Amino acid sequence: MKAKVHITLKTGVLDPQGKAIEKSLDHLGFDGIGEVRQGKVIEIELAETDEAKARAAVEAMCRKLLANTVIENYAIELS
Amino acid sequence: MKAKVHITLKTGVLDPQGKAIEKSLDHLGFDGIGEVRQGKVIEIELAETDEAKARAAVEAMCRKLLANTVIENYAIELS
Amino acid sequence: MKSAIVVFPGTNRERDMAKALTLVGGTAPTMVWHGDADLPQGLDLVVLPGGFSYGDYLRSGAMGARSPVLDAVKRHAEAGGYVLGVCNGFQILAESGLLPGALMRNRDLRFICRDVHLRVETADSPFTQAYGAGEIVRVPVAHHDGNFFADEQTLMALEGEGRVAFRYCDERGLAAEETNPNGSRDNIAGILSANRRILGMMPHPENLVEPALGGTGGRPLFESITEALS
């Protein structure tokens, strides 16, 4: 299977990258731009074929390594 | 509207971060891990309400700033 | 004082740290490899030095915080041992939960290497006792991810318990937005654990301990630990 882990900053955590992109888009003359936030996607190829088991494994990966839950949320998508 | 821009490295382009994550998951005892690749998601709030116009604007943002098309691909999702 | 420096793949300021510890403290630290499950016996101080453990990939300090040696560092800390984390070491301490908060990308997104001024916020710690409280010192920073974040509650606890060790300021001691090099909340440059035996800080005291290098602002930190642990 393939897992896609979406990692986003929690609301309330200032996102320097997003802010910088916002400013740059503004400089470039794009208007009507509201908030910009930047997140990560980590794609993982898995040997596991059982969806429930795969999800549990990826959950564990997120908690142990992929996301820093002090500042980040994560969402898992399997295919 | 809200745009989500998914930015991924082109196939064949080395992804040192992905490689390192792969190794680290391995060390943590996760097995059956194949290739890991890391990408970005940029979420942009847009004042534009017309979907076609919004898409065209975000396309332009991707080409001008958000993606480095020498090494990255991008995909736009609107909602 | 018996000290050890943990070396991760990608660590690059371990020699700087060893030089400073040896120069000021008089004894050379032991180098411990990240894969080791145990720390040397009878250790007083563990140092997590600066650098780019695991290339700073994924998040700075993320992979270092999950390496086997960190379990030993945690045991050392739980037993009341002293831990110093500088720059990448601070990032690892935050990632491992030994210190609260997180270190995010610098506000201006650029790596910054330059001297900054710090206000010593508390002299009540084994790491800062040789400074005067409120003293202003000059030391360098060299980081890309030094933007300290913590939620309101954590910040209140840190402030309330006097656990903010250093704050970025100007040469007169003014801590303001203009004197904040990286966007850290409340200009925080370094914090202590609840038992005050763990210090994490972004600046590099080890790089300014001799007049030949341009200053000695980092020296009292090493004098403090040496005295506390002798």
Add this chain to the structure above:
Amino acid sequence: MSTAVPITPEIVAEHGLTPDEYKKVLEIMGRAPNIVELGIFSVMWSEHCSYKSSKKWLKTLPTKAPWVIQGPGENAGVVDIGEGLTAIFKMESHNHPSFIEPYQGAATGVGGILRDVFTMGARPVANLNALRFGAPSDPKTRHLVSGVVAGIGGYGNCVGVPTVGGEVNFHAGFNGNILVNAMTVGVAPKDRIFYSAAAGLGNSVVYVGSKTGRDGIHGATMASAEFTAETEDKRPTVQVGDPFTEKLLIEACLELMATDAIVAIQDMGAAGLTSSSFEMASKGGMGVELALDSVPMREVGMSPYELMLSESQERMLIVLEPGKEEMAKAIFDKWELDFAVIGTLTDTGRMVLTWNGAVVGDLPIDPLAEASPEYDRPWEPTPKAADPDLSGAESVSWSKALVQLVGCPDMASRRWIWEQYDHLVMGNTLQRPGGDAAVIRLDDAPGKGLAMTTDCTPRYVKADPVEGGKQAVAEAWRNLTAVGARPLAITDNMNFGNPEKPLIMGQFVGACQGISEACLALEFPVVSGNVSLYNETNGQAIPPTPAIGAVGVLDDVDSSVSIAFKGEGETLVLLGGSAETEGSWLGQSLFLREILGREEGPPPPVDLSAERATGDLVRGLIGDGLLSACHDLSDGGLLAAAAEMAMAGSLGCALTLDGTADVARLFGEDQGRYLVTCPPETAEAILFRAKAAGVAVRTVGVTGGTALVVNGEAGPSIADLTGAHEGWLPTFMAG
């Protein structure tokens, strides 16, 4: 499979081989080559690997001195710095890749030059970078500066080597073709230097580092040779640097080098496995057999052609002593790097490539190397420039001109750049960026230091390649001298346009001549270098830029001085130049360009014997502790130098010049001069020693106050100067 690709004239042409060159290929092979073999000829005979246009002239450069241990021809040059230590260094260009993808192009440039240095057994101790960008007004410039600087920092900071110096120019002549030249300096024990010549019949050839991917394989070639439906997927890709792996590779290689396992070692740079294996075998007079299927691969379905031509980064090739494979593998395992025995040395004099047991390439090594083309391209000298039009100079206010100059793109502070570089890691940086040369101390030799700098003034070289070539070397020598170092040797990075044009070739020839003259006169040989030709866009060549990287040694590092004024009431002394022509040279000066808007005239000539006498005197004065600050005069002349010293020390000065202080005397760029300070009571001794050495000398003022004053006329305050100087680059980059 790739070997089945038919070799048509089009494919030959796409591999960059002329019909004549292909005829030679047929002669050497005695048959038509297959695609793998053709690829190998193509890269080995490329300008980059064969130096076919430049070889003839590079051979004329002086390369010897008693302290030179290894001159050009190895991965990097090696000089003796005493106490059993050597300095190993080289500079290399990554111009084109940096224009295409500034971050990765510059980053991999740093990675490549680091490997050239640690491959010889040195621990890298400092990086420098010489950068040339287009005009600030060019829409691409900001993006390129931002990406290149971030890339250099991103790589160097991560590997933990301080980036301590460099230079930056902005000129419209670089609009479509920026220059990114990176330099690394390393230190190794004299008795543990590693070379690349393979030896020992039957010895293992070992591959270490990262896996091989399809990075940087020549685009056009690949497109027609191999691509069908999956073109998009197999498209050659930009090289991406992995500084983390490089850091591990440095540590692993140095660990292996501390044992006695290595016979020869070579990094895989441009043309990857092909040039590294070929050069190692060729230098050692050996044959080599490589089993390409054992090369660690990053992607599935890679062909022998791709494996031989890939430019994946962070890889090395090693010939091991017999029986050392296990021990070596354990080291690379510890650092979690790939390690594979991929071949053996033979005595056949041939390179034989196999793929799952079948031979896919078989070439003779010596004939291929010996027949590598060498051209004596026609060249024309650059016509001498007419004297510049100086009209308007009389009415210029020196005070305003000075503020404008210190804040112009070519003179403004580069702080915005060097603050993105970790210039302090390793804890040995004694003189940080911002002075004439960076100074670091050495862990293995307390009290000793190394000084380093990069220099070149393209506008001088363009106006007169010979004088400009001389000037680049002389300025590097002067910058080392100004911090008290004994200059040892240089590395040169020759960036020019298309050598097939006689005027461009003439620039190259002229620069070589000027460099040679200066090297001989200053006993400052060339020990390594790099040539980058065809730097053109739309037929417009870049300004010729022979960037010089230089290294000097300080036996007593505590004696070094910086450019900053140290205290009030010190005497300013000007040393060098000649009393008659002092300060009159405005041809090609920054003043002429920035204030009068003209790029004209011949550049200032360099009097090499006066240069030598003045520099030797200055170094002696510094060594004897007589000077408190020292700065050589370059862009912007006397007044600019005084302003830089004043800004560095946050202290003003009053200059008193005999006669009238016209702009030519204030801003002229006459060569071979230093502005120094000393306590007033020491001035007499300096004047005496200068006269004894036959060096022009005059006291020109005194430090103090908060402004720059000339002959009693108050000029700008130090605060205003600093505002202009520090303001330009950050403001420009904030766009």
